[in-house]
């Protein structure tokens with residue numbers, strides 16, 4: 001069957017469109033998809049300079065991860081390196097440039113997941129770890145746990161010898177201004193709700209498929225401006241803001257964390273993709289002709305099969321719509337072990353980028369791009 005598909009793929013340019021195979025050809029390349037947050041990102045609010053600067057940062061991050069994947073590096077190494085760069089970039093709500101808490105500090109959340117083993121690591125409320133995504137990875141690789149919080153997480157970070165920074169090193173004037181405006185509005189009794197997405201966008205995330213066939217996902221954020229009472233968003237919650245499973249896909253989310261947690265967005269998308277794939281595989285097996293003894297003439301192996309990007313887009317869109325029905329806004333990036341990648345978001349824009357073995361790498365900001 002694999003040989004047959006390869007022959008068909010080779011002949012494809014010579015055959016008329018109607019004779020081309022309906023199913024996807026197995027993919028042996030790599031993919032990388034990134035986001036830098038979703039929100040009310042439209043042309044009126046962003047200057048030409050900001051637009052250019054965000055695009056340059058996204059392109060650089062994409063190239064950093066792509067270089068690792070192109071050389072045969074792992075999806076985990078690629079997404080970690082990509083997010084470290086974005087964490088250091090003050091334009092994004094992660095690492096340096098993270099939003100302020102109610103008290104005026106900066107507290108980070110991050111997570112990472114390996115689709116080949118479903119191992120995961122996550123941290124919430126860290127104050128001094130320069131690269132929260134690397135700490136999440138250490139939790140996964142070097143601790144018996146999945147999720148560490150606050151001072152304990154920073155302590156583990158020091159014990160692991162990870163780079164530390166004073167909390168005010170993460171500060172930017174822009175985020176301080178947002179915090180002051182937010183507090184002034186709340187203190188004057190205005191009902192703006194703590195879920196006002198415009199006070200936080202800039203969370204960063206990456207998903208990748210490597211040449212070994214493994215997917216991985218990671219997300220890193222400062223959370224939301226004015227967060228208090230130890231509030232935790234979706235970004236470090238495995239299954240809500242981040243999920244990876246080689247049987248389905250890798251997802252990283254951004255948006256109103258509370259709704260992403262309630263809808264279990266990242267796991268929901270992966271589970272639906274996994275079941276859709278199983279369904280299609282079983283249908284393909286059921287359609288194999290039987291020989292005289294009633295035995296299928298050939299065996300359709302899972303590795304010979306994939307998922308159409310349109311199917312996957314429909315799944316991601318329907319889960320985002322469900323989260324939207326609850327009242328939330330935001331988006332996701334998704335990639336599968338079959339090489340499909342999509343974005344889905346219900347906000348006017350999402351900072352995003354996509355690269356892969358056989359496609360031009362591209363970055364985008366607004367919904368209509």
Ligand code: ASP
Pocket residue numbers: 037038200201202203221222223224232233234235241253254255256257258
């Ligand atoms: N999802 C993040 C949170 O709720 C924020 C964001 O993605 O903008 O903490």
